Amino acid sequence: MNFNAPHIITEGVKQYQLGVFKGKEIRYDFEKILDYLNAKGQLMFGKDFKIYKEDRDILYKLCLYFIQDKERCHQLDIDIRKGILLSGPVGCGKTSLMKLLKHIVPHQRSYAVIPSRNIVFAFNHLGYKIIGDYGDQRLYCFDDLGIEPLGVHFGQQCNVLGEILLSRHELFINQNYKTHATTNLNAKELEERYGSRVRSRMRELFNLVAFNKKTSDKRK
Template sequence: MDNPSKIMEGGVEFSIGKFDGKSMNYDFPKILVYLNAKGKLLFGEKFKLYKEDRNILLKLCSYFIKDKTICKKFGIDVEKGLLLSGPVGCGKTTLMKLLRHLVPLQRPYEMIPCRNVTFSFNHLGYKTIEDYGNSRFYCFDDLGVEPPGRFYGKDCNVMGEVLLSRHDLFLQSKQKIKTHATTNLNAEELEERYGNRVRSRMRELFNLIAFDEGSGDKRR
C-alpha cells in the first residue's frame, strides 16, 4: 500500500508527515523541506523558498493537503480553485507549478499561459473556448494581461468567455471541476478587464490568495 507521507525525489525519500493507515497528518516544516528540494529539481539550484512568503505557503499548502481547520481559519473553500495574485516576479507561477507535486494522488492541473489561449482563439475561433470548457483541471497563468481576441474581424474577450464556461462546468459537476489562475491584477483591474458578470463568477470559482503588494521581484 502506498504511503502518502513519503515522496521519492531524485533518489531521496522525503517524509512530509505521518500516515497511520487511515488518515494523514501533515507536517508543515517537513513540507517546506520537500518543496525546497523539489523546486531545485524543477527550476535549478538557485531556487529557494522565501521567509516572507511563509504565510502564503501555509495557505497554499493547507489548501492542497485539504487541512480543513487551517483553511477555515483563512476562509479558504477546498472545493473552489485558487486565484493567486501578486506583483510581477513575486513567484506566483513557480509556486503553482511546484505545489501540484505536493499530493501525487490528487488530480493534476495543467499550466496554460492565458496568451496561448488567446493566440489559439485568433487561429481557431470559438472551438478554443469549447476546448477549455472541458473536465480537465487547468491553471491559467497571467490572467488579465493577454492580448485581445479577434477572429474573422470579431473581437472577443477570450479569457472572460473561458472563465464563464469553467464556472458553468464547476456548478454542474458533482466532483467539482477545478480552475486555478495567477494574475498581476487586483480585483478592480480584473473587473475592468472582464466586466462585472465575469468578476462575480470568479468569486464563486476561486479562493483569492494574494501576495503583499510590496513583494519584491525574485527574478532579479
C-alpha cells in the same frame, strides 16, 4: 508513486516524508513540506531556486489548501471546494508556486498550468473551438490572467479568457471541477478587464490568496 503512502515522495535516490499516517489521515508537517518544495523547486527551476522566509505565510495557506486540511482552511476562510486565484506583483513567484505545489499531493488529480496569452494566440488561429476546449473536464491553472490581449478571429474580437471563465464556472457549479489562476491584477482591474458578470463568477470560482504588494521581484 506509492498510493499506499502518498506522503512519501521519491526524487531520484532521495525520499521525502511529508508527514505521518494517523488512522486513515495523513498528518502533514509544514517544515518537511517546505524542505521538499525547496528541493523539488531546484530540480524544476534550477539550483538558484529557494523558498523565501517572507513567503512562509502565503505558502502555509496554499499548503493547507492543497493537502485539503478542512478545519484549518475553514479557520482561514478558504473553501477547499473552490480553486485558487493567486495574485501578487510581477516576479513574486506565483507561477513557480502553482507549478510546484501540486507535487506535494501526487495522489490528487493534477492540473496543467497554461499561459493565458497562449490560449488567446490559439483562439486567433483556431477560433471559438478553443473556448470549448478549455470548458472541458480537465483541470487548469490559467497563468497571468488579465494581461492577455483580446482575441481576434476573422475580424471578430473576443474576450477569450472571460468566455472561458464563464464556461469553467458552469462546470464548477454543475460538476464541481476546479479552476486555478494567477494574476498581477487586483479585483477592480479584473472587473475592468472582464466585466462585472465574469467578476461575480470568479468570486464563486476562486479563493483569493494574495502576496503582499511589497513582495520583492525574485527575478532580479
